Amino acid sequence: MGYYLGLDVGSVSTNFVLLDKEGKVVWDLYLRTEGRPLVAIEKGLGELAKENPKVLGAGTTGSGRKLAGVLIGADVIKNEITAHAVAALALVPSVQTVLEIGGQDSKLIILRDGVVTDFAMNTVCAAGTGSFLDHQAARLGVPIEEFGKLALKAKEEVRIAGRCAVFAESDMIHKQQMGYPTEEIVAGLCSALVRNYLNNVGKGKELLPTVVFQGGVAANLGMRRAFEKALGTKVVVPEYYSVMGAVGAALLAKEEVANTGRSKFKGMNVANWENEAGSFECPHCPNQCEIVEIKQEGKVIARWGDRCGRWSNVEVAV
């Protein structure tokens, strides 16, 4: 029995999944990236090696997709939007709207008849994403796993300004000092973030059911309820909501391998190899590009970061 491997290396989490030939998730792993994607990837590969699967194809996505891709020899290296859309479509075929909130960014994908017709991503600001919720949970002394449940206990909601994370925080502190109960503040925060998401990312878009909510933040019951209230429709959270990017990457890998006939995956021994990432500033022109160099088992396997191609085009040992 062979499997397809999907890897989603995001800012907050690094996720692995294995799909069987029917596209069913047979194994998944959610790890915190903690700012060190290389370490997280190695750790995940170590866990994967214990399962010792026969990998027929591999795909990567997320902001660390390129790094993960060269390390394992991925068949596809895809952007998160395509990966999330493919996964949502596979698990919820009737989907027309995907709400995805991750660690650093939030996305909205509009599908019609099984094809992406529009999408939007938050701009440079990460307000209202997972890392902000994480931060607020820590500040209120509520474990992030309990955060959403707490919101459900609230009878009333406190109005929190959601436009900007910095303002939201000072608003929350103010409301705390006034004596509002924590659960009402938490519920208010969830509504504020949903309002902000719909105004900012969703502006002018038609959000039709079936609505699928995925990404790490979908675990938050308060956020789910706030979305349902704002949209006036049921929101579906798929079973593997937190690893949907990885599921999409694996599905895309399956598609790619079906086309090419063979996989570029380096095999399970990658789990034992030494990897190293370094960087240097190129001295050749005023652009001073920062070049990243990835070594595996002491050999340079990839370089990037240059604008002119001087470094990335260099023939490297694979």
Add this chain to the structure above:
Amino acid sequence: MKLGIPRALLYYDHAPLWSTLLEGLGFELVISPPTNKAILDLGVNRAPDEACLPVKICYGHLAALEEKVDALFLPRMVSERPKTFFCPKLMGLPDMVRPELAAELFSPLVDLRRGKRELIRQLSDTLDRGQRQVREALGFAERSLNRFLKKMQEEKLTPLEALAGRSLRRKASQRQIGLLGHPYLLYDSFLNMGLISFLEERGFFPLTAQMLPPQQIQRCAEKLPKKLFWSMEAEIMGSAIAFLEEQVMGIIHISSFACGPDAMIGELISLRAKQSGTPLLELNLDEQTGQAGLQTRLEAFLDMLQRRCPA
């Protein structure tokens, strides 16, 4: 006398006009190199914080030239057509940059609402050349500008290709993507992180306003219920509607952070694109040099186009 021209802002619109004119009047020209990180850093350090990125970059280009020339040439662009204006930042630019510069600044007023005679007088005064000599050189310069514009339209070239004398007539393939935005954003590959080659490498043909007949753009711009008085925005808006006429696969609108006029037409463009069912990607550029955010959005957009209509 050595005169420096910054490769910034309206350079991509008017380059042959000014270079032919100034050379015809006996100046030796130095044009700043393509934008690079050092120029960006110089500009960001010198420009006021609230200026938009293209203005900051212009500061950088002027700074890169000031030691190498006797004077810098930066006309005060007010209006090129009746009842239209350039952006206020361009009108005020010479005054903004002058105190920061080590070299003298030549900034003739370009306000064609006042007629060409006034322009000739302005050029003659600031450049210290006789009016007759200016008139003659300007005639040559205008013809050279027209040849440049025509070459871009007929052979579907970018300004840089036309300036470099390239004459490869590109095939306008089926997979055309309309590229909207100010020329100083579209053609500065440092600023937009190689957008045009990114599209070309993936088999898309980027169509820009410069490649369309100006009559078509104007006719399209007149479809708006009210005439836009920002001339650059009127061109962008007109080409957006023209792209929809040309049935491009999708439209990418590039704007820079803090651009006032663009913010307004951005909405108009998205309404029109939505009505016609044409996918639109809006990209906002600022000082970031990390390419990840831009690339993710572009890749996803191209994936979407490809999955909508497989080749």
